[in-house]
Amino acid sequence: MSLVQFTKQANLAMLTLDRGKVNALNPDVVEDLRSGLRRAISDDDVDVLLLTGTGAFFSFGFDVPEIISYERTAFDRFVHDFTSLYLEFFECPKPVVAALNGHAVAGGCMLALGSDYRVMARGRAKIGLNEVTFGASVFAGSVEILRHWVGHRNAERVLLTGALYSGEQAVALGLVDEVCEPEEVMATAIRAARAFAACDAEAQRSIKRILRRPVADRVRMVEASSIREFVEIWYSPNTRERLSSIRIH
Amino acid sequence: MSLVQFTKQANLAMLTLDRGKVNALNPDVVEDLRSGLRRAISDDDVDVLLLTGTGAFFSFGFDVPEIISYERTAFDRFVHDFTSLYLEFFECPKPVVAALNGHAVAGGCMLALGSDYRVMARGRAKIGLNEVTFGASVFAGSVEILRHWVGHRNAERVLLTGALYSGEQAVALGLVDEVCEPEEVMATAIRAARAFAACDAEAQRSIKRILRRPVADRVRMVEASSIREFVEIWYSPNTRERLSSIRIH
Amino acid sequence: MSLVQFTKQANLAMLTLDRGKVNALNPDVVEDLRSGLRRAISDDDVDVLLLTGTGAFFSFGFDVPEIISYERTAFDRFVHDFTSLYLEFFECPKPVVAALNGHAVAGGCMLALGSDYRVMARGRAKIGLNEVTFGASVFAGSVEILRHWVGHRNAERVLLTGALYSGEQAVALGLVDEVCEPEEVMATAIRAARAFAACDAEAQRSIKRILRRPVADRVRMVEASSIREFVEIWYSPNTRERLSSIRIH
Numbered sequence: 001m002s003l004v005q006f007t008k009q010a011n012l013a014m015l016t017l018d019r020g021k022v023n024a025l026n027p028d029v030v031e032d033l034r035s036g037l038r039r040a041i042s043d044d045d046v047d048v049l050l051l052t053g054t055g056a057f058f059s060f061g062f063d064v065p066e067i068i069s070y071e072r073t074a075f076d077r078f079v080h081d082f083t084s085l086y087l088e089f090f091e092c093p094k095p096v097v098a099a100l101n102g103h104a105v106a107g108g109c110m111l112a113l114g115s116d117y118r119v120m121a122r123g124r125a126k127i128g129l130n131e132v133t134f135g136a137s138v139f140a141g142s143v144e145i146l147r148h149w150v151g152h153r154n155a156e157r158v159l160l161t162g163a164l165y166s167g168e169q170a171v172a173l174g175l176v177d178e179v180c181e182p183e184e185v186m187a188t189a190i191r192a193a194r195a196f197a198a199c200d201a202e203a204q205r206s207i208k209r210i211l212r213r214p215v216a217d218r219v220r221m222v223e224a225s226s227i228r229e230f231v232e233i234w235y236s237p238n239t240r241e242r243l244s245s246i247r248i249h
Numbered sequence: 250m251s252l253v254q255f256t257k258q259a260n261l262a263m264l265t266l267d268r269g270k271v272n273a274l275n276p277d278v279v280e281d282l283r284s285g286l287r288r289a290i291s292d293d294d295v296d297v298l299l300l301t302g303t304g305a306f307f308s309f310g311f312d313v314p315e316i317i318s319y320e321r322t323a324f325d326r327f328v329h330d331f332t333s334l335y336l337e338f339f340e341c342p343k344p345v346v347a348a349l350n351g352h353a354v355a356g357g358c359m360l361a362l363g364s365d366y367r368v369m370a371r372g373r374a375k376i377g378l379n380e381v382t383f384g385a386s387v388f389a390g391s392v393e394i395l396r397h398w399v400g401h402r403n404a405e406r407v408l409l410t411g412a413l414y415s416g417e418q419a420v421a422l423g424l425v426d427e428v429c430e431p432e433e434v435m436a437t438a439i440r441a442a443r444a445f446a447a448c449d450a451e452a453q454r455s456i457k458r459i460l461r462r463p464v465a466d467r468v469r470m471v472e473a474s475s476i477r478e479f480v481e482i483w484y485s486p487n488t489r490e491r492l493s494s495i496r497i498h
Numbered sequence: 499m500s501l502v503q504f505t506k507q508a509n510l511a512m513l514t515l516d517r518g519k520v521n522a523l524n525p526d527v528v529e530d531l532r533s534g535l536r537r538a539i540s541d542d543d544v545d546v547l548l549l550t551g552t553g554a555f556f557s558f559g560f561d562v563p564e565i566i567s568y569e570r571t572a573f574d575r576f577v578h579d580f581t582s583l584y585l586e587f588f589e590c591p592k593p594v595v596a597a598l599n600g601h602a603v604a605g606g607c608m609l610a611l612g613s614d615y616r617v618m619a620r621g622r623a624k625i626g627l628n629e630v631t632f633g634a635s636v637f638a639g640s641v642e643i644l645r646h647w648v649g650h651r652n653a654e655r656v657l658l659t660g661a662l663y664s665g666e667q668a669v670a671l672g673l674v675d676e677v678c679e680p681e682e683v684m685a686t687a688i689r690a691a692r693a694f695a696a697c698d699a700e701a702q703r704s705i706k707r708i709l710r711r712p713v714a715d716r717v718r719m720v721e722a723s724s725i726r727e728f729v730e731i732w733y734s735p736n737t738r739e740r741l742s743s744i745r746i747h
Contacts, residue, residue: 131701131705132697132698132701132702132705133697133698134698135698135700135701136701137701137704137705137708138705138708140708143705143708143709151649152645152646152647152649152709152713153646153647153648153649153672155709156614156709159705159709160593160614160694160697160702160705160706160709161693162697218712222708222712226708229704230704233700233701233704236700238698238700239698239700239701242698
């Protein structure tokens with residue numbers, strides 16, 4: 001049974017995170033997301049992708065209670081797979097819209113930032129990169145992608161405060177493109193996806209490549225050394241103590 | 250007879266596009282623009298340039314009905330000349346103000362983005378890069394220059410929707426610096442040009458070079474391969490069919 | 499006697515420019531600032547730094563009446579030391595908050611831009627890079643840091659007009675992060691410093707490094723040749739005449 005539902009509505013493929021209450025990310029979800037993404041890319045009937053989550057969360061990020069027990073090699077592999085996944089979304093030749101049905105936090109936010117357009121529910125849902133608050137670093141590649149959407153200065157604020165933002169605040173920062181009533185998230189995201197699909201696909205693919213390639217090249221250039229530093233800090237006594245106190249299930 | 254009028258008012262040189270109703274760009278206009286630009290640069294009495302168009306249009310972009318009949322070699326040469334022209338404006342050692350008297354679309358918008366300050370008429374005039382709507386790609390160099398003015402995120406919106414913007418919307422995006430009544434465009438642009446000319450020329454030239462060189466270097470780095478891709482898509486059956494239906498005269 | 503006061507309040511180290519009425523920058527101030535910065539970095543009891551000035555000025559920039567008499571070699575050395583100082587602040591492993599008690603102009607503004615968060619007094623105090631108005635160029639490294647905070651387009655406006663901005667205007671541009679009543683500047687800056695100090699230091703240091711390193715690398719790449727050009731223009735007859743008329747004491 002897959003942890004990511006794959007469904008189609010005409011030329012739209014929908015990937016739905018479906019793992020427990022908070023759609024916590026672990027190696028299996030990452031693998032299933034990648035499979036879903038590749039299936040949608042290679043399916044000639046699919047013109048546009050929609051990424052969302054079941055229940056009240058988009059994704060609360062890494063499954064810390066599970067991942068904290070990993071040996072360093074397994075954790076390292078997971079982190080490589082995860083970072084290459086958000087880049088694969090960011091460079092997806094077909095448009096990807098994220099329907100943020102609920103919280104998109106830490107790794108969940110990084111994943112959302114890989115898409116072309118983010119629709120978020122007004123109200124209680126929060127988005128942010130709060131790693132600094134629990135003693136973790138971030139991936140330099142995700143910082144490049146964050147900067148692409150929010151600029152250098154807002155990236156500083158987002159990362160150094162670790163604040164979580166409402167949809168309205170997130171639109172002002174550039175983290176999210178559109179905010180709407182919670183019950184309208186899916187319809188709004190589908191409308192945005194259809195608008196993307198209405199353009200000439202070849203021209204759009206070329207323009208998207210021109211927009212993304214310089215950013216993706218920088219991601220590739222900085223990611224490996226940043227992962228080493230991230231892993232180092234993850235296994236530091238301070239951070240392990242903070243992580244051990246996280247209970248998300 | 251030149252397709253670009255060259256006039257002087259004291260230390261201000263004015264280049265006025267003057268080709269038919271929409272100031273459509275073809276090899277002759279590009280050559281005349283380049284001549285005018287170089288003449289203004291080498292004229293020691295000229296401190297500042299103003300770029301505008303006759304009639305109700307700044308420029309509606311490439312003369313598609315003419316250019317569509319070009320052999321690939323001729324089109325390729327035109328595209329090289331055009332892209333090197335907007336970069337020559339962008340790196341012009343003297344300040345350049347654009348008075349957008351009317352629509353500045355596609356190639357016309359790229360040209361306007363090469364100047365230092367854009368004044369646009371409120372109301373009916375529109376500006377935008379709508380290539381995606383008729384199946385063309387864009388030049389990676391023009392994307393770098395666009396990003397310089399509007400940032401990465403707005404560049405995504407401008408290019409992936411292909412929307413055309415009013416002066417008020419364009420100011421909010423950063424595509425344009427000042428909006429005014431249509432009958433005030435020229436006076437407002439001249440005022441902006443005089444303000445540029447009032448500064449110490451040598452310091453200003455040095456500062457402008459510092460601001461532009463990293464962007465211009467990226468343009469030079471990405472332009473050639475992007476032109477190849479642009480030409481490839483231009484000659485694809487889909488795009489040719491869409492282009493054939495464009496009638497701008 | 500040092501030209502920079504060094505004081506500590508618990509885990510906060512305060513560096514206070516203390517040189518005459520306008521805290522004009524000369525080689526001695528630069529040396530004392532660097533000593534203070536390094537002392538704060540190496541002191542394990544210090545978690546966060548605060549940079550401010552005595553009296554009604556943060557710093558009005560270079561001490562032109564003194565510096566104008568320098569031989570080219572001495573000026574060149576001063577400029578190298580100054581530019582490497584603002585970069586050392588920008589890459590400081592501990593957070594740095596600037597309390598802009600008064601004007602922060604030209605070199606004074608460049609120094610302020612090296613900090614992580616700027617608090618400025620509402621009202622009469624002004625901030626800006628007005629080099630173009632007195633015929634000087636700027637350092638390419640300071641342009642990269644300026645862009646980091648305000649983006650490319652605002653950097654163009656700030657540098658090519660040479661305008662000086664109130665606190666309210668500076669917040670809108672991104673030059674400053676928070677504006678408050680003049681008598682509240684210090685308390686507000688201390689509050690911001692305490693917020694930085696409350697985060698996990700190792701994670702914060704790592705994230706700050708990821709945010710700053712690409713910018714700092716570009717600074718290092720462009721600074722040397724830009725200094726040569728700056729010095730060339732500084733010694734041009736035009737600029738020396740303008741500089742000679744500056745009286746800041």
